[in-house]
Amino acid sequence: MKNPILVPELRDLLKRKRFTILRSFLAEQHEKEIAEYLSLLNPEEIWKILNLVDAYRRSEIFTYMDMDVQVSLVSGPLKKNITELLMQMSHDDRADLFQHLEKDVADKLLLLLPLDERYDIINLTSYSEGTAGAIMTTDFATLVEDDAVEKSIKKIRREAPSRETIYYIYVTDQHEKLIGFVSLRNLILARPKQKISSIMKSEVIYAYVDDDQEKAAQLIEEYDLIALPIVDYNNRLCGIITHDDAIDIIREEQTEDMERLMAISGRVEEKTYLDVPAFVHFKKRVFWVVTLGILSLLTGLIIQGFQDTLESLIILTFYMPMLTATGGNTGSQAATVVLRALALNELNPTDILKVIWKELSISILLALCLGAITYFRVLLMSGNTTIPPILTLQSIATVIGIALTIQVVWSTLFGAVIPIIATRLKLDPAVVSSPALTTFVDMGGIAIYFTTAKIVLGI
Amino acid sequence: MKNPILVPELRDLLKRKRFTILRSFLAEQHEKEIAEYLSLLNPEEIWKILNLVDAYRRSEIFTYMDMDVQVSLVSGPLKKNITELLMQMSHDDRADLFQHLEKDVADKLLLLLPLDERYDIINLTSYSEGTAGAIMTTDFATLVEDDAVEKSIKKIRREAPSRETIYYIYVTDQHEKLIGFVSLRNLILARPKQKISSIMKSEVIYAYVDDDQEKAAQLIEEYDLIALPIVDYNNRLCGIITHDDAIDIIREEQTEDMERLMAISGRVEEKTYLDVPAFVHFKKRVFWVVTLGILSLLTGLIIQGFQDTLESLIILTFYMPMLTATGGNTGSQAATVVLRALALNELNPTDILKVIWKELSISILLALCLGAITYFRVLLMSGNTTIPPILTLQSIATVIGIALTIQVVWSTLFGAVIPIIATRLKLDPAVVSSPALTTFVDMGGIAIYFTTAKIVLGI
Numbered sequence: 058m059k060n061p062i063l064v065p066e067l068r069d070l071l072k073r074k075r076f077t078i079l080r081s082f083l084a085e086q087h088e089k090e091i092a093e094y095l096s097l098l099n100p101e102e103i104w105k106i107l108n109l110v111d112a113y114r115r116s117e118i119f120t121y122m123d124m125d126v127q128v129s130l131v132s133g134p135l136k137k138n139i140t141e142l143l144m145q146m147s148h149d150d151r152a153d154l155f156q157h158l159e160k161d162v163a164d165k166l167l168l169l170l171p172l173d174e175r176y177d178i179i180n181l182t183s184y185s186e187g188t189a190g191a192i193m194t195t196d197f198a199t200l201v202e203d204d205a206v207e208k209s210i211k212k213i214r215r216e217a218p219s220r221e222t223i224y225y226i227y228v229t230d231q232h233e234k235l236i237g238f239v240s241l242r243n244l245i246l247a248r249p250k251q252k253i254s255s256i257m258k259s260e261v262i263y264a265y266v267d268d269d270q271e272k273a274a275q276l277i278e279e280y281d282l283i284a285l286p287i288v289d290y291n292n293r294l295c296g297i298i299t300h301d302d303a304i305d306i307i308r309e310e311q312t313e314d315m316e317r318l319m320a321i322s323g324r325v326e327e328k329t330y331l332d333v334p335a336f337v338h339f340k341k342r343v344f345w346v347v348t349l350g351i352l353s354l355l356t357g358l359i360i361q362g363f364q365d366t367l368e369s370l371i372i373l374t375f376y377m378p379m380l381t382a383t384g385g386n387t388g389s390q391a392a393t394v395v396l397r398a399l400a401l402n403e404l405n406p407t408d409i410l411k412v413i414w415k416e417l418s419i420s421i422l423l424a425l426c427l428g429a430i431t432y433f434r435v436l437l438m439s440g441n442t443t444i445p446p447i448l449t450l451q452s453i454a455t456v457i458g459i460a461l462t463i464q465v466v467w468s469t470l471f472g473a474v475i476p477i478i479a480t481r482l483k484l485d486p487a488v489v490s491s492p493a494l495t496t497f498v499d500m501g502g503i504a505i506y507f508t509t510a511k512i513v514l515g516i
Numbered sequence: 517m518k519n520p521i522l523v524p525e526l527r528d529l530l531k532r533k534r535f536t537i538l539r540s541f542l543a544e545q546h547e548k549e550i551a552e553y554l555s556l557l558n559p560e561e562i563w564k565i566l567n568l569v570d571a572y573r574r575s576e577i578f579t580y581m582d583m584d585v586q587v588s589l590v591s592g593p594l595k596k597n598i599t600e601l602l603m604q605m606s607h608d609d610r611a612d613l614f615q616h617l618e619k620d621v622a623d624k625l626l627l628l629l630p631l632d633e634r635y636d637i638i639n640l641t642s643y644s645e646g647t648a649g650a651i652m653t654t655d656f657a658t659l660v661e662d663d664a665v666e667k668s669i670k671k672i673r674r675e676a677p678s679r680e681t682i683y684y685i686y687v688t689d690q691h692e693k694l695i696g697f698v699s700l701r702n703l704i705l706a707r708p709k710q711k712i713s714s715i716m717k718s719e720v721i722y723a724y725v726d727d728d729q730e731k732a733a734q735l736i737e738e739y740d741l742i743a744l745p746i747v748d749y750n751n752r753l754c755g756i757i758t759h760d761d762a763i764d765i766i767r768e769e770q771t772e773d774m775e776r777l778m779a780i781s782g783r784v785e786e787k788t789y790l791d792v793p794a795f796v797h798f799k800k801r802v803f804w805v806v807t808l809g810i811l812s813l814l815t816g817l818i819i820q821g822f823q824d825t826l827e828s829l830i831i832l833t834f835y836m837p838m839l840t841a842t843g844g845n846t847g848s849q850a851a852t853v854v855l856r857a858l859a860l861n862e863l864n865p866t867d868i869l870k871v872i873w874k875e876l877s878i879s880i881l882l883a884l885c886l887g888a889i890t891y892f893r894v895l896l897m898s899g900n901t902t903i904p905p906i907l908t909l910q911s912i913a914t915v916i917g918i919a920l921t922i923q924v925v926w927s928t929l930f931g932a933v934i935p936i937i938a939t940r941l942k943l944d945p946a947v948v949s950s951p952a953l954t955t956f957v958d959m960g961g962i963a964i965y966f967t968t969a970k971i972v973l974g975i
Contacts, residue, residue, distance in 0.1 A: 330857035
C-alpha cells in the first residue's frame, strides 16, 4: 500500500480541477499503483479520476482494485463511461464482477450492453465454481487454417486491443472446433505467403470446461504455457486460461492445503484474514476442534482402563505428554511429506508399499535416537520420585524407552499411510490433518504405553 | 508417465534403423511426452533418437528430461551435436545443468563452447542459491530507443530463435542500463516509422540480482507479468525471470512452508519423495522431534509438581489428553491462518493488536462451545469413577470446563501472536511450527489445569 499522504493532495487537485497535473501523475504510475491510491477515495472521486484516462487504462486500473471497490463503483447511479468500461474489461474479470453484484444492479448493467456481450457474461457466470469454465476468459484470438500468414497478422493486429493475449493464437474450423495452435513468435517468423496450416501445431494441450481448475493450472505449469485453451465436449473452443490465472489457482489451492492440514474446513475465503468476520473464522474451525475434542475423550477412557496401573505407578503420568507429543510430531511430519508428494504427483496411491518401507527405515532411525535419549533422561531425572519397592528405576526407564520406540514407529507409519488410504477412498482431506492424526496417535500411544508397563513390570 | 509398452517398439525401430517411422512418431508428440518416453531408454539410444530431430526440438526435449537423465546424457563420451545442443539450450536451464555436473565433465564441456557462452555459464552459476540471479536467464531480447519500429521488428525476428521470450522486450542504453520496456503486442500495433522511445514504457517493474527469488515471483504474480527484468546495482540489465519460473518458485516455497509448519528443517529437496534416501529424510526430521521431545519432558516436570493433587484425584488424568489435544488444535489453527496471511502480505507485523482482537473473539466462541460440551460430558461419562467423598462430580466437571475454556483462549492467542513475533524477530519459522506450538501449549495447559483444580477444589 502506498503512502496515504497522497490522498489529500489528490482530493485537492480534483477540487481545484487541476486535470493536467492529475493526468501527468496518472501517466507516470503503474495501473496497479493507481488502483491502490484510488481505492482510498470515495466512489464519486474515483470516477472523476478514472474518466481522465483512456478506456484501456481505465479498465486496467479498475480491474486491479479490490472486488468490493469495483462493486461499489458500478452499483451507484449510472456513470458516464460505464458501458465503455464494461465493454473494455477482460471477459473473465467482468464475469467475476457480475458474480459479486446484487441481482438488480447486474440486471440494470446487462441492459447497457449489446446482446453478444450480455450473452457472454451470462455464459461465463453459469459454470460452477472451481471448474476451468468458471475462470476462463472468452476474449481469445483465433485464426483460420487456410489464411496466409500476412492476412493473419493483419487480423491479429486489428483484434489485439480486445484480446486477453495474442501471444498464443488458436486455429478453429468453421464449427469453432479447436484444430491447432500458433504462437505469435512463430507467426512473425513465418514467410508472409505461408498458410497457417503449414505453421500451426495440431498437437494442442487443452482442458475441458468441466475440468477442475487445478487440473488446468497443472497443465499450464507442466507445459510452461502462457495460455491453455478450454473446450467443450464437442471440442469447440470456449475460452482460455492464462498463466496469471494459473498462479492465482495455485495460491488458492496452497492455502486450502495448509488449512486442511490444520483441520480448518470449508472453501478458502476471497477476503483477507482481517476482513473475514470472527464468526466465519469460528465456523471454519469449530467442527474439527469439537469432533477431535470429543474423540480425545476416548484417550481418557483408555487411561481410565489402566487406572490400577496408574495408581500404583504415578511416575508413568509424567512421561505421558512426551510420549503423545512425540507421536503426534513424527506422525504429522510423515503425513505432511506424503501428502505433499501426492499433491505434486510424485507418488501414486499404488506406491503404498514403497512408502511403508521408506518410512519404516526413517522411523527406526528416529525411534532409536528418541528411545535412547528418553531412557537416560528417565534415569537421570527421576531419581527423587517415589516408586514401589519391588521395581527399579532402571526397569521403569526401560518401559518408557521401549514404549516410545514403538510409538514413534507406529505413528510414523500411520501418518504416512493414512493420506494414501484417504486419497484412494476419496475422503475429506481434513481427516488426515495433523490434529486428527495426533488424536488417533495419542490413543494408540497411551494403549502401547500402559500395555508395555503391564507386560514388562507385571503390574 | 506414458505407457512403457512403447519402449520395446522404440528400441526395435532403432535397431532396424526405421528412421522415417521414428521421425513421424517424434513429429506428432509434444516435446514433454517424447522426453518421458526417451527417459526409459539408455543414453546411447536416447542420443540416437535425439539426433533425428532438429536442434530446436532437441534442446526442448532434452530440457524436459529429469536432471539425472540430462547429466548422464552429457557425461559419457562426447556425442555428435552436443555443442549444438548446449548452444541451443535456454541459458538458465543450461546453467542449471552445469551446476549438477561433475567438475571434470563441466570443464570438458565448457571447452566446446565459444568464449562468450562459456562466460555466460560461469556468470550464471556464480549467484548464490535462492537469489533472483541464480534462476534468471540471459537470453532476453533488447531494443534501442532511437530505432524505428520497423527496424526493431526485423531485429526481433532475426533474434527470436535464440531468445527465451520475445513477448516482453527491454530497452537498454549504450551502458546496458534498463531504461524501458515494450511488449511485442505494442510493437506490432505501432506504426512502422515510430521511434521505440515513443512507444516504450519507462515505468518498468524489476528486481535486483541479489533479491530473494520469492520476491521476483511475487512481482510476476502481482503485476501479471510474462517476464521480469533483473538488474544489478548499476541498473544494468543482467537477465530475466519468466512466468513459468515464477510458478516453480511458488511451488518450492509452498513445499517449504508446509514442511516448516510441521517442523521439518532444511531446504526443499530437488528429488522426489521416493528418490530421497531415508537417512536424508531422517536428518530433516530428527532435530525438531528430539528438541521438542526433550522440551515436552518439562511438561512432565510440571505434572510432577502437582503430584499430590494428582494422587488424590486420579480422574484428572483422564481429561489431560483432551485438554492438551484441544489446546494444540486451536493453537495450530490460529497459527496457520496468521502465517498464511503474513505470507500473502494480507497482514503486517504491526497489525498485532487487530489480530489479538480478532482471535480473542474467535477463541471465546470456541471456548464456550468446548467448555460446555466438556462439562456435560464429564457429568455423563464419569459417573462410576471413584472420587474423594469431600468432592462432587459437578465440582470436578466445573474445574475441567473452566480449565478447558482458559486453555482454548490462551492457546489460540498464543498461536496467533507467535508467528507475528517470529516474523518481527526474523526467527527460524520452524519455531512457530504446529509441533513446537503444541509443546508449549501443552505446558501452559497442564499448569492451567492443575492450578484451576487447586483453586476451585482446594486440594
